[in-house]
Amino acid sequence: MIKHIVLLTWQEGVSQAQIDAVTSAFQELGKEIPEVLNYSFGQDAGIYRGNANYALIAEFRNEADLKAYVVHPSHQALLSTVTGPILKSFQSIQIKV
Amino acid sequence: MIKHIVLLTWQEGVSQAQIDAVTSAFQELGKEIPEVLNYSFGQDAGIYRGNANYALIAEFRNEADLKAYVVHPSHQALLSTVTGPILKSFQSIQIKV
Numbered sequence: 212m213i214k215h216i217v218l219l220t221w222q223e224g225v226s227q228a229q230i231d232a233v234t235s236a237f238q239e240l241g242k243e244i245p246e247v248l249n250y251s252f253g254q255d256a257g258i259y260r261g262n263a264n265y266a267l268i269a270e271f272r273n274e275a276d277l278k279a280y281v282v283h284p285s286h287q288a289l290l291s292t293v294t295g296p297i298l299k300s301f302q303s304i305q306i307k308v
Numbered sequence: 309m310i311k312h313i314v315l316l317t318w319q320e321g322v323s324q325a326q327i328d329a330v331t332s333a334f335q336e337l338g339k340e341i342p343e344v345l346n347y348s349f350g351q352d353a354g355i356y357r358g359n360a361n362y363a364l365i366a367e368f369r370n371e372a373d374l375k376a377y378v379v380h381p382s383h384q385a386l387l388s389t390v391t392g393p394i395l396k397s398f399q400s401i402q403i404k405v
Binding site: 277 | 310311313315348349350351352353355356358359360361362363365371374375399400401402403404405
């Protein structure tokens with residue numbers, strides 16, 4: 212299995228409503244793309260300082276399913292319209308487990 | 309439940325043997341600290357460019373268990389002696405799921 216992990220850092224001044232819109236969009240996307248086996252996401256819990264602001268973990272059977280997700284039009288639309296406009300930086304990784 | 313996620317980027321010139329030593333150390337640590345419910349870790353699969361080099365996901369029942377893990381002497385020893393010497397940068401987050 213492949214775990215696809217993304218940590219997101221928002222621009223200054225992003226509102227809770229904008230973050231909630233990210234969460235809603237991921238909830239919909241996880242239901243829409245059948246290749247996603249498990250989908251976990253959420254904002255930083257506020258326990259430690261210096262953290263990223265938001266994380267997403269998506270699990271896939273294999274590399275082909277991961278790539279189908281990445282290029283899926285609904286995923287690309289989310290990146291363009293929901294996370295993209297409020298994003299300062301992000302870091303990704305895929306690990307085989 | 310809390311997911312604790314860390315993405316690590318290594319210094320230039322880190323060897324596969326050093327990365328394998330990280331994996332071995334995390335395998336032992338996951339067995340040693342009872343607060344860890346699930347522990348997933350591994351190096352980047354090499355599918356996309358620009359990624360972090362290594363990821364760890366640890367799951368805990370609650371914030372108290374997370375904090376017990378963070379300050380555990382064996383965890384601190386791993387940071388000092390295994391990951392610390394080869395680390396360029398890292399980014400963390402905790403999300404409630």
